[in-house]
Amino acid sequence: MSIDTTKKVTGITYNGVTIPLGGTTVVERWTPTQDVITTASAKHTHNLGYTPDVIQIWDETAVFPATPETPISGWVLGGVVTKEGIGVRRGYNGTTLSMSYTNMGEGCITNTQFKYPTLSSSAKYLAGHTYIITYYKGAS
């Protein structure tokens, strides 16, 4: 499985407001050594130097279809950064897609760091899987 890096994201609409993209794109590949069930302690810091508008997370290790044991497969995570938090795409099981919005709390999203989106306890980042995290920042 591979990510389509040629796909151009031109914008994203959230709560009726369209965020134009086309500015900076940063790609990171992150591999945890332990299963990470996102909690307040499951913090990951990426020194971007700016606040991204959109975060997409792709599990490049997982294979379809997802199973109860491996609930995260492929491009199941994506985040729209807002002042309220990050809208998280989760729960893709091959046929349905669901998303939750989690208030990350004061200070979780700044111009230099943020916590990974909080997922339900039934979903987690899997040890040994490599997640491609793409940070999009629209042109200012």
Add this chain to the structure above:
Amino acid sequence: MFSKEIKDGYVVGISDGGNIGDQITESEYDEIMTAIHSRPTATSGYTYRLKTDLTWELCELPAEEETEDDEATPEEIEEALEGIL
């Protein structure tokens, strides 16, 4: 840029392209990735943690914390994904 995150004496993750802690060389990144791929399978209730000497240590798994499950409606999902998919 390659980096690794160390917490409480364990390597908790590595990154290619990000800055999650200490900067490392590509060769160290590859070495840790090799160790990750040789992670033993733990029995139920236990997990393995990667020590900084790149050996695995069996540890009891902490209890899972419940998190809020605020699921969006299909309309919210469609709206939020517009422009991405």
